Amino acid sequence: MIRVMHIFFDVDQTLICQEGTLRPGVGELFSRLRADGHHLYVWSGNGMRWEVLDRYNLRHLVAGCFFKPLYNFRDAVERARLPVLPDACVDDSPEVVAAFGGVVVEPYGLPNPLDREMQRVYEALHRYWSE
Numbered sequence: 001m002i003r004v005m006h007i008f009f010d011v012d013q014t015l016i017c018q019e020g021t022l023r024p025g026v027g028e029l030f031s032r033l034r035a036d037g038h039h040l041y042v043w044s045g046n047g048m049r050w051e052v053l054d055r056y057n058l059r060h061l062v063a064g065c066f067f068k069p070l071y072n073f074r075d076a077v078e079r080a081r082l083p084v085l086p087d088a089c090v091d092d093s094p095e096v097v098a099a100f101g102g103v104v105v106e107p108y109g110l111p112n113p114l115d116r117e118m119q120r121v122y123e124a125l126h127r128y129w130s131e
């Protein structure tokens with residue numbers, strides 16, 4: 001069964017490296033997921049990161065930015081009364097993915113033009129929503 005998902009992306013070391021450069025394939029991944037009908041959100045323990053989305057012209061693909069809780073994830077998300085809850089998360093922190101489901105990515109620490117994690121994420125999410 002195909003279902004529309006609310007997909008929540010972490011920022012640091014998931015979408016951008018420590019220096020702030022964008023991981024290869026992020027724009028393509030966001031565009032493909034939107035074309036598939038999914039709703040994308042970006043959340044970060046460092047607050048709402050619209051500036052990162054603006055820097056890389058990704059804002060138009062993202063429905064919302066939120067503050068990501070750092071622990072007690074499910075309770076904290078309920079307390080925060082977000083307008084939507086994550087159906088799947090993409091995060092370099094396994095704890096976040098353990099709490100909500102989704103895909104754990106290799107931390108993107110340094111710029112690497114050969115990094116292909118975002119293609120793998122698309123395939124993993126595709127399996128996820130086809131289940």
Ligand SMILES: [Mg+2]
Binds near residue numbers: 013091092093
């Ligand atoms: Mg992170």
